[in-house]
Amino acid sequence: MTLPKEGVIMREVINATDARKEWGSFIDNVVRFKPSVIKRNRDYLAAISLEHFDLVLTPYRFTLEYEKEADGSxxxxxxxxxxxxxxxSLEALKTEIVQELVEYAHEYMNEFDKYYNAPNRKPHFPYVMRVIIQKDKEAIRSLIDA
Incomplete structure (x- = not known):
């Protein structure tokens, strides 16, 4: 067994070939027990259940700043x-904002290379993922603090 160099964090890494051979077991382990890291050649990727991923993204909530206009809107x-x-109304505004969030998240993911690599949009990524993994619009709405 080779020990990692000082300063390197040891992690459990699964070879992609092994994960592919036991794909069903691999998925069951990730979903029911813990995230995993897969290595293929020099590339690494993380496999994580949506439940665990949602927990990781917990700090990413939305702040709705609003004002009442002269016309009452x-x-x-x-x-x-x-x-x-x-x-x-304020409730209708929240509904509109949820729709905007859903549309933006899908646009971001459909044009991921463009958005993720734009310096002003890169920080949006965890917020986009928080929206993408929600079950419905009501769950997205619950992420908005007003």
């Missing part, structure tokens, strides 16, 4: 992503 934006919306 509400205008607001998400501090973290600069998404804007306007609606007749």
């Amino acid at each position: 509400f205008s607001g934006s998400l501090k973290e992503l600069d998404l804007l919306a306007n609606a007749d």
Whole structure:
């Protein structure tokens, strides 16, 4: 057994060939027990259940900043992503913002290379993933603090 160099964190790494041979067992282990790291040639990737991933992303919530307009409507934006919306009521504004979040998250993922590599959009990635892994719009809505 070779010990890691000083300063290197030891981690359990599964060879991609071994994971592929036992794919069902590998998935069961990741979902039911713990995340895993897979190595293929010089590339590494993490496999993590959505439950565990959601926990990792817990700090990533949204702050809705809003104001009541002269016409009685509400205008607001998400501090973290600069998404804007306007609606007749605060509840309707939250619904609009959720829709904007869903659309932005899908656009981000569909054009991942462009968005992730843009310096002003790279920090959006964990917020986008937080939206993507939610079960429904109500779960997304619960991530918004107003």
